[in-house]
Amino acid sequence: MTDIKRVRDETFRKLGLQEKNSGIFNGKWIDYTDDGRTESISPIDGTSLAFISTAKESDYEKTIEIISKAFTEWSETPAPYRGSIIKKMSDRLVEYKEDLGRIVSMEAGKVTSEGQGEIQEMIDIGYFAQGLSRQLYGLTMASERPMHRLFEQYVPLGPVGIITAFNFPSAVWSWNSFIAATVGDTTVWKPSSKVALTSVAVMKIISKVMEEESLPPIFALLNGNGKVVGERMANDRRIPLISFTGSVKTGRHIGTRVSERLGKSILELGGNNCAIVTQNSDMKIALKGVAFGAMATAGQRCTSTRRVVINEKIYSEFLNKLKSIYENVKIGSPLENGVLVGPLIDNEAVKNYLAAVKTAQEQGGKLLYGGKPHNSGNYVLPTIIEAKEGMPITREETFAPILYAFKYSTMEEAMRIHNDVPQGLSSSIFTNDIREEEFFLSARGSDCGIANINTSTAGAEIGGAFGGEKDTGGGRESGSDAWKSYMRRQTVTKNFGTDVPLSQGVRFNIE
């Protein structure tokens, strides 16, 4: 068993972390005080990793003032220069990838390759952002008036508030902040208090680059309670855009607060992702895709596979094979080699898992595998429950490795089960039949923001726009043209003639 305290101490030395760390950065690190702090506790074995100080009202006010001021300067620097700065940040993350990834594993409980993968995602989005910095295009339209030019341009928006969930403690910040900074915005980050240490570790690396490049404080960090700091951000008219990642419940609240003040929001909320496995699938691929989707990150991804809908002709064979994969998967400390399933984030999550298993059985579900804790602490057995269509619990997102299995006979039936949930984040179909594929991609098919063919619901790449429909909130982040959400679009009409001709033939003759 890895000695977590030894690993912590070595990693802290390399990253300049201490037992007590400031959790507030706004161009400089605000001195740590014990008066208002959060404790970072490893879900691996309950070890206390560190203390992180949290923001007071005065820290909040000062920080918003500072990033608002920085916005003026930063938004006026050329975008390609901004992109080159973000690239430097990615280069630096490459150097510290292993150490930062280890912090993610220790604090969020992600297995080593996933902890490292989280940092790789930051690196990737940074390099993407640099390319983007030369491609912030607007359209030019043909004007109906003589000697007129009509075009649209994208203008930086202002300071952006980023509120993130515990399960992607660093990558989601970079999806937002690297793109926002590239288009000319400044950002303030409120991370989940469950993973405050990761936010400090990331900001230590990023703030060094800011200092070396003599940048204005384009990125700020405000650790603190959601109800205090997060709520304040949602209500703050100085922050035109709030990008919120978290549960549907909190997201609904934040979305309402922001829209009340007619602000913009990007909502990236919970999922209830489903995979359809047809009789025309390659079963080996389907098994791996579903097993990874359901068990990776111990079922704590927004894109985790929570439901599988299997054709009746292969139903028993598929589930028997899936069960044997579950029986052989290694569960334990994410720092150990070969472990694929780590712990849940905390004891509350274990309780939620156990309650969902119980409820599912009360509602008529049949436990096929798992359903109980694994050893002590926050470890649980990944679980498969045979479900009936309409069981209320299967329409909820339980943030744990519980997979509900359904049987179908027609594609219409499979699609109905698939779409019959309030959330709409990610989806998959496993098939080699082009008609089934196209049905899945049609208007009658998957109603999710992400649709996958022959691959898992989990594990998106940064190049595409990421986000979901329905209760998942409708936001889009990361690649493609998601950058447009961080800018305001301005339609420009320019008259370079000697008269003022009006559109639609309207006349307004004055002497």
Ligand code: NAD
């Ligand atoms: P959560 O909703 O409990 O917390 C998310 C963030 O909101 C945290 O930073 C928290 O401190 C903050 N918060 C809590 N109350 C607040 C309030 N009143 N005002 C402002 N902020 C407040 O979610 P979680 O448990 O950290 O994360 C898991 C959830 O996030 C799951 O539902 C998961 O599906 C979702 N998630 C979605 C995506 C996506 O991209 N769609 C990605 C990751 C996680």
